[in-house]
Amino acid sequence: MSQNRWAQQTLWGWGRYPRVESLVARPERRKEVLDALADRQGDPVLAFGLGRCYGDAALLREGRVVLTRRLDRMLAFDPETGWLRCEAGVSLEEILHTFVPRGFFPPVVPGTQFVTVGGAIACDIHGKNHHVDGSFADHIRRVELLVADGRVVTCGPDEEPELFWATVGGMGLTGLILSCELQLARIDNPYIEMESIRVENLEQFFEVSAESGHFTHTVSWLDCVTTGKATGRGIFMRGRHAPAGTTGGLSLLSRLGRAAPALINFPVDGPDWMLNQATIKAFNEVYFRKHPKGQVNSIVHYEPFFFPLDAVRNWNRMYGNRGFLQYQFVVPPDPSHKAIRLVLEEITRSGLGSFLAVIKEFGERQHGGISFPAPGPMIALDFGIAGQPLFDLLDRLDRIVLDAGGRIYLGKDSRVPRHVFEQMFPELPKWKAVRDAWDPGHVFQSELGRRLGLSGGQR
Amino acid sequence: MSVLILGATSRIAHELAHRYAENGQSVFVAARDADEAARVAADVGVRTEGTCASGRFDATDFAGHAAFLDSVRETVGPIEVAILAFGDMGDQHASEGDFEAARHVIDVNYTAAVSICELLAASMTERAAGSIVGIASVAGDRGRQSNYIYGSAKGAFALYLQGLRNRLFKSGVHVMTVKLGFVDTRMTYGLKTGIPIAAPDAVSRAIFDAQRGRSDVFYYPHFWRGIMSVVKAIPEAAFKRLSL
Ligand SMILES: Cc1cc2nc3c(=O)[nH]c(=O)nc-3n(C[C@H](O)[C@H](O)[C@H](O)COP(=O)(O)OP(=O)(O)OC[C@H]3O[C@@H](n4cnc5c(N)ncnc54)[C@H](O)[C@@H]3O)c2cc1C
Ligand SMILES: NC(=O)c1ccc[n+]([C@@H]2O[C@H](COP(=O)([O-])OP(=O)(O)OC[C@H]3O[C@@H](n4cnc5c(N)ncnc54)[C@H](OP(=O)(O)O)[C@@H]3O)[C@@H](O)[C@H]2O)c1
Numbered sequence: 231m232s233q234n235r236w237a238q239q240t241l242w243g244w245g246r247y248p249r250v251e252s253l254v255a256r257p258e259r260r261k262e263v264l265d266a267l268a269d270r271q272g273d274p275v276l277a278f279g280l281g282r283c284y285g286d287a288a289l290l291r292e293g294r295v296v297l298t299r300r301l302d303r304m305l306a307f308d309p310e311t312g313w314l315r316c317e318a319g320v321s322l323e324e325i326l327h328t329f330v331p332r333g334f335f336p337p338v339v340p341g342t343q344f345v346t347v348g349g350a351i352a353c354d355i356h357g358k359n360h361h362v363d364g365s366f367a368d369h370i371r372r373v374e375l376l377v378a379d380g381r382v383v384t385c386g387p388d389e390e391p392e393l394f395w396a397t398v399g400g401m402g403l404t405g406l407i408l409s410c411e412l413q414l415a416r417i418d419n420p421y422i423e424m425e426s427i428r429v430e431n432l433e434q435f436f437e438v439s440a441e442s443g444h445f446t447h448t449v450s451w452l453d454c455v456t457t458g459k460a461t462g463r464g465i466f467m468r469g470r471h472a473p474a475g476t477t478g479g480l481s482l483l484s485r486l487g488r489a490a491p492a493l494i495n496f497p498v499d500g501p502d503w504m505l506n507q508a509t510i511k512a513f514n515e516v517y518f519r520k521h522p523k524g525q526v527n528s529i530v531h532y533e534p535f536f537f538p539l540d541a542v543r544n545w546n547r548m549y550g551n552r553g554f555l556q557y558q559f560v561v562p563p564d565p566s567h568k569a570i571r572l573v574l575e576e577i578t579r580s581g582l583g584s585f586l587a588v589i590k591e592f593g594e595r596q597h598g599g600i601s602f603p604a605p606g607p608m609i610a611l612d613f614g615i616a617g618q619p620l621f622d623l624l625d626r627l628d629r630i631v632l633d634a635g636g637r638i639y640l641g642k643d644s645r646v647p648r649h650v651f652e653q654m655f656p657e658l659p660k661w662k663a664v665r666d667a668w669d670p671g672h673v674f675q676s677e678l679g680r681r682l683g684l685s686g687g688q689r
Numbered sequence: 690m691s692v693l694i695l696g697a698t699s700r701i702a703h704e705l706a707h708r709y710a711e712n713g714q715s716v717f718v719a720a721r722d723a724d725e726a727a728r729v730a731a732d733v734g735v736r737t738e739g740t741c742a743s744g745r746f747d748a749t750d751f752a753g754h755a756a757f758l759d760s761v762r763e764t765v766g767p768i769e770v771a772i773l774a775f776g777d778m779g780d781q782h783a784s785e786g787d788f789e790a791a792r793h794v795i796d797v798n799y800t801a802a803v804s805i806c807e808l809l810a811a812s813m814t815e816r817a818a819g820s821i822v823g824i825a826s827v828a829g830d831r832g833r834q835s836n837y838i839y840g841s842a843k844g845a846f847a848l849y850l851q852g853l854r855n856r857l858f859k860s861g862v863h864v865m866t867v868k869l870g871f872v873d874t875r876m877t878y879g880l881k882t883g884i885p886i887a888a889p890d891a892v893s894r895a896i897f898d899a900q901r902g903r904s905d906v907f908y909y910p911h912f913w914r915g916i917m918s919v920v921k922a923i924p925e926a927a928f929k930r931l932s933l
Contacts, residue, residue, distance in 0.1 A: 237879030258875050259698060259725045300700065303732035314735075328736050 235262075235269060241295060244546050245284040247553030247615050247644060250677060252290050254278075256297040260317070260408060263296060267380060267406070267673075270294050274675035274686055277406045279346035280321060283353060284556050285644025286677035287401050293675060296406060298348050304328070305409065312414040313371075318348030318407040325414070330532070334414035335471065337369035343537050348407040353641035354399030354601040356608075358447035358469075358536070361593035365603050367398035368595060369413045377405040378669035386411075396664040399601025401640055403674045403685045404665050417471045421478045422447070422535040424469035427525045428518070432462025432567055432574075436607075439466070439591045446470045447535075452587040453514045454611065455507075457578045461571065464589070465521050469535055478529040495543040502550035505614050510583035549614045555644050557624055558610040560592055560603070561636030569634035570607060573627055577611070580623040584611040599661035600684070602639040610642070621645060640678060651682050691715045691765035695746055695805065696775025698725045700874045701824070703732070704893030705772060710739035712897075717765045719746035719757070720775075740765075748775050748801035749793070758808055770900060771809050772822040773802055776843070778876055784838040791838045798842035803849055810853060813862045820863040822900050823850045827870050827908070830917045833933040854905060866906045867896055870913035885910065 236253040253273070255266045267275060274293040281288055289295075298319035306315040312334055314325070322336050323343040329335070338350075338357040345355070350366045351373065363369075372386040375397060383405070385394040397404045425445075429435045435450055442448050445468035452464040472478075539545055546554065561569045570589075577584060589609045596604045613620055628650045631638065637654035638646055652658060665685065672686045680687030692709040694702050697718030710716050710733045718733070720726040723745035730743035742764050746757055762768065779794035806821055813819030828836055829844030847866050854864035871877050871886040880886070887910050899907040908914040923931075 234875075234879045256878055258700060259722070260728070261722070261725065303728045304735040305728060305731045307735045316735075 235266060236294065239295075241278060241281065241289055242553075243281055243283050243285050243288055243644075245553050245555045245615075245642075245644065246546060246549075246551075247555060248286055248289065248677070250286070250289040250291050252293055252295045254295045254297060256300055258300045260301065263298075263301065263376060263406060263408060264380065264382075266294070266296050267376060270673070275406070275673055276676045277318070277348060277352070277402045279319065279349035279352075280344050282340075282342055282345045282349065284554075284642040286681070287353070287640060287643070288349075289677045290675060291677060298346060298406075301408070312416060313411055314414055315372075315409065315411045316347060317409045318351075319346050321346050322350070326532075329414055330417070330420050333417055335417045335532070337363060337413060337415050338366045339536050341537065342540055343533075344540065347410055347412065351398060351407055351410060352400060352402045353639075354597060354603065355641070356592065356603045358449045358590065360595070360603055361443065361448065361591060362446045363415075364593065364595035365597065365601070366412075367597055367601070370398075370410055371413070372411040373397060374408040374410070375405040376408055378671060378673040382408065392664045393668060395597060396599055396661055396668075398597050399599055399640075400661070400665065401600065401678060401684070402676060403679050404668055405674060418474040419472055419476055420532050421472040421476045421529050422469040422532055423472045423476070423527075424467060424530050424535060425525055425527050426521065427466045427468075428463075428521045428523055429466050430463050431460055432570065435462055435464060435466060435589065436567065436591075442466070442468045449588055449590045451517070452589045452609065453518055454574055454577055454584050454587040455511045455514045456518075457575075461574055462589075463518060465518070467535075469530075472529060476529055478531060496545050496547045498547065499551045500548045502552050502614070505549060505583075505585050507581060507583045510585050513585065552615040554612055554614045556610055556612050556639075556642040557627060558602075558608065558639040558642045559627070559631045559636050560606050560608040560639075561631060561634040562604070562606045563591075564606075564634065567607070569630050569636065570609065572630045573609065576623065576626050576630065580619065582613060582616055582620055582623055584613055586610075586612040598657045599664075600640060600655050600658060602637065602641065604637065606636070610639075640682075643678065646682070648682050690767060690769035691717060691761075692770040692772070693761055693765075693768045694718045694772045694774060695748070696720060696773070697729050697743070698722055699774045699776075700889040701869075701872060701892050701896075702772065702774035703729050704889050705774070705896060706730075706733045706741060707737060708893050708897040709770070710734075710737040710741055713739065714769070715740040715742075715765050717742045717744065717761050719744045719761070721745065721747050746775075748797050748805075751801065751804045754801075754804050755808055758805075758812075762812075767816060768809065768812070768819065770820045770822065771805075772824070772896075772900075773805065774824050775801070776824065776826075776876075778836065778839045781836045781838055794838050795842045795845075798839065799845045799849070802846050806849070806853060810857060810862065814857065814860045817861045820865065820900055820903070821850075821853070821857075822865045822867060822896065823847075824867045824869060824896075825850070827868050827913050827917050830868070831920050831928075835933060851906075863900075863903050865900055865904055867899070868906065868908045868913065868917075870908070870910050870916075884916075 239254040240251045242249040257263045276290040278288045301317040301319035304316045340355045356365045448468045450466040675686035679685040698720040726743040730741040733741035777797040784791035825847040826843040828840040850866045
């Protein structure tokens with residue numbers, strides 16, 4: 231019923247800022263995606279997965295958005311090798327649910343399981359294992375891409391490699407991913423051997439990080455409110471999939487039952503003052519003190535280890551109606567950690583606290599183009615939208631990151647200025663040339679793409 | 690013993706295929722779009738590690754129905770449960786001006802269902818076992834100006850199932866009428882309504898349980914039984930004046 235193909239709808243990302251109205255289609259099968267592209271009536275088009283990117287990457291004003299959630303068929307699986315072929319709207323949660331009992335795990339997972347594989351490729355997502363396993367794209371051998379002229383092109387590291395590497399981290403601007411082949415990793419059980427270590431300052435974080443290379447997964451929670459000698463204190467978590475024979479309890483989520491996710495929900499917007507500097511400071515203090523000095527070893531289910539925030543549905547509403555954003559950046563390794571110190575000092579000086587902050591050292595692997603991961607320490611900071619003072623602070627952080635030769639993550643962005651962005655990604659012109667060759671008419675656009683001159687907007 | 694699902698490209702049907710395959714039954718899914726039916730079957734196979742075959746089925750190819758059922762039985766054996774999920778809402782406005790459009794809606798939702806059900810009834814009666822599940826609609830409970838061509842075809846289908854149930858009762862064959870309210874599928878996409886829209890996954894679980902419980906007539910979401918009893922109770926003199 232083509233009269234119902236496009237419905238007016240307002241969409242937003244996880245930060246609920248900005249919110250944008252578009253004509254939205256939800257194809258139920260592969261063929262309907264091709265039909266939707268053909269029926270775009272001259273408008274630009276963009277794919278939308280589970281909307282877990284924070285900012286405006288999946289949004290498109292005066293354009294047509296294609297929801298991929300119903301394109302979720304798992305097409306083939308080889309239990310000998312772990313290769314899974316599936317449509318782009320399959321979520322990591324479904325892959326975990328289906329394959330953990332059979333001894334397989336997605337090769338890379340972000341901090342939430344509610345992302346689609348299409349979104350994972352388009353943002354070239356990284357996980358706690360980046361220093362060992364690289365990013366999501368390192369485990370993909372083939373992508374079926376619907377390109378601007380209506381053709382379906384197969385690409386991969388060995389086939390149309392330029393298109394493939396432009397699509398990896400390409401924020402949906404090279405075409406619409408229909409399906410992919412990804413290799414799942416073997417595991418023996420759902421548990422993680424975890425060690426958590428209280429680190430008293432930034433120096434200690436880097437020491438612990440340096441000696442944690444034999445753990446496949448590392449990340450550290452960072453108290454970015456406390457200053458002075460304790461600057462950079464936090465709790466370092468490292469782990470690996472537990473060996474055969476390990477037993478443990480059920481995760482909180484499993485105990486509550488998948489059928490009742492609304493049990494712990496954040497159903498309404500929090501008041502805008504809920505996360506202010508005082509409450510953030512108090513939270514950070516309690517969280518830090520709760521952990522005893524030194525090290526704690528434990529066996530935990532994968533859910534609290536990888537996806538602690540998934541236990542509270544809609545936790546993004548905690549930030550109130552104003553919405554929030556995340557500032558995530560990576561800077562090249564530097565023994566003096568100057569950039570990181572400057573960033574933390576800038577935040578303290580601004581009086582704008584970040585409720586949630588994490589730090590991790592990435593490994594060597596990177597994919598060029600506008601894909602985010604690059605060697606060096608990465609920090610992610612959440613901020614409630616606080617008007618001009620926040621945007622001014624972030625402009626100052628951009629300066630520090632840029633001076634250090636670093637970059638920010640587009641999957642979390644809704645505000646970086648174009649000239650700053652252009653300096654952060656030296657390979658941008660090459661990426662753009664490939665993108666434009668496949669889509670000269672700028673069929674694929676997004677708010678982010680227009681803002682940064684990637685596609686559409688001012689050329 | 691196997692489960693046949695017709696109209697497999699419907700999200701409700703796809704979810705139903707999962708329910709039966711998870712339960713260890715071998716499933717055959719069929720749709721006009723045979724490629725897509727094969728993708729659905731692959732998905733059911735990968736996710737459940739069960740067996741799921743697929744084939745092409747066009748509801749309006751009445752002459753081909755018998756051969757189609759034979760090919761299903763050849764592939765997966767005798768049919769234990771058959772679910773008719775195909776349907777076409779058409780376009781009410783087009784159906785008013787163009788009899789061929791109206792006839793197509795009637796053929797898909799009613800005539801085809803009769804043809805298939807009679808063939809299924811014959812073989813199930815022979816084995817004195819089996820279950821036929823027809824997906825009808827609350828739209829068939831009372832004629833309304835906004836969709837009475839589709840509604841009357843679905844209503845006729847429900848009436849037909851009632852008679853078939855009565856006839857097959859003695860032979861031990863189960864016939865179930867499912868009357869669906871709003872379900873979040875292609876048919877209702879973009880619909881703006883204050884009434885809650887059911888998730889296809891929840892619908893499939895409810896139908897699966899009701900079929901196994903050998904229910905006769907089954908409304909889902911359940912509150913639609915109440916809504917429709919009120920709608921049906923409105924005197925015609927008043928009802929005809931409403932714009933529904
Ligand atoms: C709590 C939380 C924790 C997170 N942790 C991490 C983390 O640790 N590491 C990390 O890398 N990211 C992380 N993220 C970000 C998230 O993993 C990415 O934004 C991911 O891309 C979201 O997937 P999605 O399906 O929701 O895509 P969406 O948000 O819907 O879309 C993201 C982008 O992908 C494009 N896209 C989506 N589907 C397709 C398709 N089929 N074809 C082409 N383009 C497509 C969109 O156009 C858009 O540009 C986190 C997000 C949250 C909310
Ligand atoms: N969604 C609701 O709110 C709602 C409410 C009441 C009842 N229902 C009923 O529920 C059933 C499933 O519908 P849905 O909501 O899932 O919508 P849908 O996605 O449109 O499903 C309809 C199915 O019918 C198939 N079909 C249509 N014409 C056919 C033909 N000539 N031959 C064979 N198959 C044909 C379609 O397959 P192809 O087009 O791929 O061939 C599709 O699989 C239908 O019987 C519908 O009437 C739905």
